[in-house]
Amino acid sequence: MKQILLLGGTGWLGQTLSRQVLDRGHAVTALARGTKPFAPGVSAVIADRQAPDAYGQVAGRAWDLVIELTDRPRFAREAVRFLGTAARNWVLVSSCSAYALQSEPGADETAAILEPLPESEDGVSADFGRAKAACELVTIQSRQGKALVVRPGLIGGPGDPSGRSSYWPLRFADPREPVLVPWAPEGQAHVQVIDVRDLAAFIMEAGIAGEHGPINAVGRVHELGEALDLAQRAAQRVDLSRAAPVREATCVRYGVEHMGLDGVNPWAGPKSLPLVLPEGSGYAGFARRSGARATAAGLHRRSLGETFEDIVRHAGGSGTGMLPSGLSAAEETAVLGAVRKRGGASG
Ligand SMILES: NC(=O)c1ccc[n+]([C@@H]2O[C@H](COP(=O)([O-])OP(=O)(O)OC[C@H]3O[C@@H](n4cnc5c(N)ncnc54)[C@H](OP(=O)(O)O)[C@@H]3O)[C@@H](O)[C@H]2O)c1
Structure with a gap:
């Protein structure tokens, strides 16, 4: 011991x-x-x-x-x-x-x-x-x-106090439609989340083993669109014993280049689209760091889909309303209105 x-x-x-x-x-x-x-x-x-x-x-x-x-x-x-x-x-x-x-x-x-x-x-x-x-x-x-x-890197998982990793799976688990879904051209927006449980296990094991020096503890790299698909599938897969299962949501694609104009913040916090990085090449490597040293040293990384499923299970049917990050229902409706005015799905 x-x-x-x-x-x-x-x-x-x-x-x-x-x-x-x-x-x-x-x-x-x-x-x-x-x-x-x-x-x-x-x-x-x-x-x-x-x-x-x-x-x-x-x-x-x-x-x-x-x-x-x-x-x-x-x-x-x-x-x-x-x-x-x-x-x-x-x-x-x-x-x-x-x-x-x-x-x-x-x-x-x-x-x-x-x-x-x-x-x-x-x-x-x-x-x-x-x-x-x-x-x-x-x-x-x-x-x-x-x-x-x-x-x-960004830590996510069940109980995330920042709401950054929870917003998307919980938004898709909410029957309210349509869902405003950020969109960026392929190769331009990424998501990298390390599950808090995998991080904790690694800190403990590598620490006890006496590893030393700097080591990135980062999740697998996903395209933004791929990560959002995983969030949607996780919401559909988790059985919260509702009267009707969560079905494929109607989504409205929202080009991230409109966020500034619509007063929608990137990344985190109120009136935000969580996990969407600020525009500009300054962040091109932010969600794409190498985790090679950590995985070689024993970091086990569960899939992002599993993290999202556990987030939905842990929330037990509570929606996004109490999260410190994301859009409120009224904010999402207002942005959907702006998208419609511009002529349908933007992006
Ligand atoms: N969230 C992310 O995505 C992310 C990304 C990269 C790195 N990190 C790092 O990951 C770690 C997360 O840690 P965490 O989740 O356990 O939360 P945390 O809130 O960062 O933990 C801080 C701890 O320090 C204690 N503390 C603060 N002021 C103190 C004081 N004056 N005297 C004694 N204790 C004090 C707090 O307890 P009390 O308030 O009870 O004193 C708390 O237990 C942090 O190092 C954070 O910087 C987070």
Whole structure:
């Protein structure tokens, strides 16, 4: 049985990790303020990492593995300083947002990362990519290279708090028709989602095995249209014991070049078409990163169709209304009206 410390553990990935580590028979201690619940069975350490003695309750123990989930460079720096020498293995969960460029399809871990956020801007700047770059730097330096830096791409799956991976399967599971479906010419829009459960398993296994260095944890690459087809098929396949099964929805094709004009946002958040990347070549490589190193190191990636099916099952018939990303019914109707005015299916 390994002794594993999560710095975090109350977020979506942290809870998923906790459950998986416990399922494999290891012991989990998780340190967080507890703004959300810890997973059952976790040894919870309530601490605020802003406080001077934040690590007092977990220092002085020989952890087999520490998994760091922060995006605050100061927290990453202090954690490796207080706990780094006694920990056998260390994983920092970083992000593909730490890369300097998102424009090169197929880029691997040798690609340059952003200028790390300086210490003076820690906690002030909202620059997530540069903050993760700074977390990487302090971790690798303090651990003298003996740390695994996992860079996830978009994380998806059942319970996705961002709603980005859930919107499309849940929209197709909703009998409301027609469905507004974004369209881009082949080869110009891609989707790459890593299932949170596959990511958690990889972090745990590669961390315990003592893998080190940077590693992209990304899903399989799909064309946007292919990903939307998978979402629709997943909605049809899952039996939620409704009176009538979900049938092939009537779809209205919507050229993504109209989004700006119609006030529809790309990617995420309110009034958005989730998973659709912003226009321009700056994002040509964003959803097309190489995952070769991770798959060679044991990352198992379930199919996107399976992820979508589990999202529908987990939501249990609730629609897209409560998701933080996507179009509301009224917004979708308004955009459908604009499409009709322009003369039918656009794109
Ligand atoms: N979502 C994506 O698509 C995506 C993509 C790439 C990378 N990532 C990375 O993947 C990881 C996701 O982690 P997650 O889902 O578990 O959620 P998270 O919300 O990022 O986790 C942050 C954890 O830190 C704890 N925390 C925050 N402030 C704290 C403080 N002052 N003192 C002590 N603990 C504190 C939080 O718990 P309390 O609030 O209870 O303190 C929480 O458990 C993150 O590293 C994220 O940056 C995400």
